[in-house]
Each structure stands twice: as structure tokens, then as C-alpha cells.
Amino acid sequence: MWPLTRSRPPFRFLDPGPLIDGDLQLIPPAADLIQDVLTACRHPLTISDAPEMAKVTPEGLSHFLQLAPDGHHPGEARRDKIPSYHFWMRLNGENPPIRIAGGIGLRIGDTANLRNYIGHVGYNVYPPARGRHLAERATRLLFPLARQHGLQTLWITCNPDNIASKRTCERLGARYVNTVDVPPDNELHARGEVRKCRYRIDL
DSSP states (O other): OOOOOTTSOOOOOOOOOOOEETTEEEEOOOGGGHHHHHHHHTSHHHHHHOTTGGGOOHHHHHHHHHHSGGGEEOOBGGGTBOOEEEEEEEEOSSSOSOSEEEEEEEEOSOOHHIIIIIOSEEEEEOGGGTTSOHHHHHHHHTHHHHHHTTOOEEEEEEOTTOHHHHHHHHHTTOEEEEEEEOOTTSHHHHTTOOEEEEEEEEO
């Protein structure tokens, strides 16, 4: 894969086909799902256990949809951002606790920032839907798409105190490599994420 530069070839998003594992389905973010996301964010368990997730607004979701239509973010060369796919986790079946259970993104590329700090895969699961291994299952669903783009290795990073994410990496068969300090000029550092545990998955 190429590093992000102004002269890189135009990126082509691929059709991943159906992404389904039992009651879990990964779907492109869409305007008609915004209310389902807000319902998950306003759930009492989200408010108590993940207050940052509860701060999501309709305006913020609409802005995200504009930046990543159909879940496709083209990247920004001037900000060292690489192309990425975004999906929302929908729970099907009878009486799910919430309809949209979380989100997951897959970044396509190979940069030092990606390998060391932000990772290829990022996910979040709302508290009412936790305990179903959704982050692990969603990540596995994206392995074929990563391979289609020529990725042979995926990096996943997490904060040292994020025990749930560490367990997800272990269930995925990821190998812990090391823990690194996030540079002060990195955008993660500005959000208070100053150290990252690095896990490697060979596809």
C-alpha cells in the first residue's frame, strides 16, 4: 500500500458484499438511521457508562455523513488522513436491546501514524449491546475487505486501560507488540490519549 501523498493514485472503494454474522450486520451509515444511533446514545447505560458517547448530536452525525457518504471517507492529504470505510453495527432479530449497536472503521494504507498510533481498525460498541463480542465479530467481517485491498497486516491500537479492547484483540488472535508514547503533536495526544498498546494481526 502507498503512504498518503498528494501524488498517490486515486483511491477506489470496493463493494464488500453482505457483512453478516448471525444477528450482526455491518451497514453503511445513512440519514434514516440517525434516530437509531441517537437512541443508543441516549440509553441510560450509555449515559452512565460511556458519557462521551452520549454527547453525540444530530448535527454531528449529519456532518459525518457529509464527510463520508455511504461510509466512504476519501482521506485528506494535507492532514495525513488516509482513505477509510465506516460501518454501523445493526442488530437484527427479535427484540435487540438497541438497533444500532456501535460502529467500526477500516483504514486502508500504510503510514507510521497508522502502524503506531491510530491503527487500521477502530470500533465502538454502545453499553446496552456489550457482552456479545460485537467488536471482535465486526472486525472479522472486515478481514476479506482488507485482503482485497492488499493488506497483509492489520494494526489495532488501544489505550492501556481499555481492558475490553485488549480482550477483543486477544480473541482476534492479534499479537501484542509493545506500548508506545503518543507524540505531543499527534491529534490523539490532544484528546488525552498519550499511550497506545499496539497489536498486530497477520491476515
